Amino acid sequence: MLRYIQIHLYFLLPPIVLLGFLYRPLFGRRDVLKILWLSFMATIYTTPWDNFILSQMGWTYPPGSIIGRIWLIPIEEHLFFILQPILLILLHELFTHHRLLPFDLPNSLTIRTEAVIDPKEGRKDVDLKEGSEDVDLMGGRDKAVLKTEATVQTLARRPVASLVWILCMIVGAALVIEAHGLEMKIWGLELALKLGLGMRAFYMGWILLWISPVIGWLTYLGARVTKEGWWAWGIGSAWLVWVDTTGLGADRVTRRIAIRNGAWRISPETSLGLHVWQSLPLEWVNRRAIGVQVDAYMLRGLIEAEKTLRKGSKSFEVAKLAFGREMRIGLVAIYSWCRVTDNLIDDLVPANGTTHTQAKRDTLDRIRTHLIASYDKYPAQSYLDPTMDSISDMTSSTKSAFHLFSNLIPRLVPIRPFLELCQGYETDMQFPSHPIKLGDLQEDNLVNHLPIKTTDDLLRYADDVAGSIASAICFLAWSTLTTSSNPVHSHRPVRNYPSPGGAERGNRAWIVDKSREMGRALQLVNIARDIAKDATISRLYVPLASFPSASAVLDILYPASAKPVLSYKPYSIPLLDRADTLRKESEVAMEHLPRTARGGARAMASSYFEIAEQIRRRHGEVDEQGVKVSSWRRAWAAARAFWK
Numbered sequence: 001m002l003r004y005i006q007i008h009l010y011f012l013l014p015p016i017v018l019l020g021f022l023y024r025p026l027f028g029r030r031d032v033l034k035i036l037w038l039s040f041m042a043t044i045y046t047t048p049w050d051n052f053i054l055s056q057m058g059w060t061y062p063p064g065s066i067i068g069r070i071w072l073i074p075i076e077e078h079l080f081f082i083l084q085p086i087l088l089i090l091l092h093e094l095f096t097h098h099r100l101l102p103f104d105l106p107n108s109l110t111i112r113t114e115a116v117i118d119p120k121e122g123r124k125d126v127d128l129k130e131g132s133e134d135v136d137l138m139g140g141r142d143k144a145v146l147k148t149e150a151t152v153q154t155l156a157r158r159p160v161a162s163l164v165w166i167l168c169m170i171v172g173a174a175l176v177i178e179a180h181g182l183e184m185k186i187w188g189l190e191l192a193l194k195l196g197l198g199m200r201a202f203y204m205g206w207i208l209l210w211i212s213p214v215i216g217w218l219t220y221l222g223a224r225v226t227k228e229g230w231w232a233w234g235i236g237s238a239w240l241v242w243v244d245t246t247g248l249g250a251d252r253v254t255r256r257i258a259i260r261n262g263a264w265r266i267s268p269e270t271s272l273g274l275h276v277w278q279s280l281p282l283e284w285v286n287r288r289a290i291g292v293q294v295d296a297y298m299l300r301g302l303i304e305a306e307k308t309l310r311k312g313s314k315s316f317e318v319a320k321l322a323f324g325r326e327m328r329i330g331l332v333a334i335y336s337w338c339r340v341t342d343n344l345i346d347d348l349v350p351a352n353g354t355t356h357t358q359a360k361r362d363t364l365d366r367i368r369t370h371l372i373a374s375y376d377k378y379p380a381q382s383y384l385d386p387t388m389d390s391i392s393d394m395t396s397s398t399k400s401a402f403h404l405f406s407n408l409i410p411r412l413v414p415i416r417p418f419l420e421l422c423q424g425y426e427t428d429m430q431f432p433s434h435p436i437k438l439g440d441l442q443e444d445n446l447v448n449h450l451p452i453k454t455t456d457d458l459l460r461y462a463d464d465v466a467g468s469i470a471s472a473i474c475f476l477a478w479s480t481l482t483t484s485s486n487p488v489h490s491h492r493p494v495r496n497y498p499s500p501g502g503a504e505r506g507n508r509a510w511i512v513d514k515s516r517e518m519g520r521a522l523q524l525v526n527i528a529r530d531i532a533k534d535a536t537i538s539r540l541y542v543p544l545a546s547f548p549s550a551s552a553v554l555d556i557l558y559p560a561s562a563k564p565v566l567s568y569k570p571y572s573i574p575l576l577d578r579a580d581t582l583r584k585e586s587e588v589a590m591e592h593l594p595r596t597a598r599g600g601a602r603a604m605a606s607s608y609f610e611i612a613e614q615i616r617r618r619h620g621e622v623d624e625q626g627v628k629v630s631s632w633r634r635a636w637a638a639a640r641a642f643w644k
């Protein structure tokens, strides 16, 4: 005989331990809350029902198959109310993890409120006026004639779909009436159907009555199961079906049915006698069909940001999977804003009558203005949008990156890192805006064209463009993964190279300093990889001071004229060595980030450092195409770092 507790020990605990191990680096507060909530709901909702069914002998537990009972319900059944949510939540998390938005976007967006900002009265939320136009979230434009407004995206209600569940409830009620031989009259209508099932309608009737209101209500509220959700539900349910029906451990030869194996028994007198699979009563399918509903918040702009990430960076596209959703959403929003602003400046085509440099400066000013306005207490969309629209070459996709950033990031990350990044863009602008012809560049005026003259210049630049991002990542981790004081308002100097030092090991100032070192390290790898490519647009980030002569600088800028053939090794390897040192000195700080951000930070750095490995494998030689690292190699590096 297979005892009920053995079912848990053999069939529920092992998959829970395995999935828990895989998901361990990301298992956080939210998951604990989900499990507690679902177990609690399962317990309080099911206990009275289960007691009633047991009192009616809907199913029974043969003597010796259970440890003991709380009222009529076996202790093991109570354990099941907890273990089943754990198993299904873990499965659901793993299956849906790769999705940025945990559910599909409904076709229609519901505009719920408008916020009118009155200088005297502050913010006032009012209902949307009849006839005012919809808000176009993607374009970030506000077509309603109001000073400003906030939009809330909600799941569309699904009253029609929920009717199916109301129907199930009615069927359930009819079966219960039939089973108990009740005769009810409403408005003269006799409700007993007289199906001739008698007590056999009992189990199905009560199961339907038990489950339909819950699923019906969730469906009405807008719940929809995604493709991945169906997979998680299907596999979880299939596993439980198998557990319920197959007693592997008990009898390998005959594979007797677990229900009949003695753990529990559904009374034939109270069930319909229809079997879906291997003597599994039809009612069982309903009972396990709760699945897991996950609360979620979504923004359409994130989809565009994900596309930008997919196109923009293989390393970060791989590394993003190592972060939990709450932090990943912020990372993707920051990435797309950085990528978009960087491209807007780099790829700018100036309008007639403007020089390249003027046009870039103008674009950067507008980006800064928009950034600063986004950090206002009540950022007025009516001010933000025209500022954004005034930036040249904006498309609906770039607008969505700005819109997403300004609606999400100011609550999570201080403005300073982004101002620093703008400072980095400004350094880039000091490079010639057009590739310079060899004849125009004299050895003696090189210095005027190239802003990175010393190692300090290089490290300051790397700190501006990447140290800043690293610090933003720390702030994002603290705001999304911890409950302690609001990191958005904690103060750090704007320029952080050289690092102020003196911060106590383990505190936030120290973590930020170390993260900036890691950011600089990544940027040095990036520079080493792109030496040849950057030179084609007259950008040279290798400090001038590290060249033996001015003609060696010209060799890098004009490799075709270099004699003998140019080797990049003397420049790339020292950059990588310095990057390695910075990495070694800063790595330890990752272990002081919030627990569920550590695996992601490690994966991000490791997957990026695969580029350095690849350059070393090529003995420091790079070319204009950059250095290709296969996705598998990156994924493997990220996975090792994640589960370290």
Ligand SMILES: CC(C)=CCC/C(C)=C/CC/C(C)=C/CC/C(C)=C/[C@@H]1[C@@H](COP(=O)(O)OP(=O)(O)O)[C@]1(C)CC/C=C(\C)CC/C=C(\C)CCC=C(C)C
Pocket: 309, 312, 313, 314, 315, 316, 317, 319, 320, 321, 323, 331, 332, 334, 335, 338, 339, 342, 465, 466, 467, 469, 470, 473, 474, 511, 512, 514, 515, 516, 518, 519, 522, 523, 526, 586, 587, 589, 590, 593, 601, 602, 604, 605
């Ligand atoms: C997982 C995920 C979605 C991460 C996104 C991270 C992010 C927000 C990156 C910003 C990227 C960006 C476009 C910045 C603009 C300036 C720039 C070009 C910086 C260079 C990045 C490379 O980006 P690129 O698009 O060129 O990518 P490819 O090389 O083509 O693949 C940089 C090299 C900077 C990257 C620096 C970081 C992401 C910071 C790393 C910091 C940590 C891992 C935190 C460590 C923490 C501690 C405590 C030590």
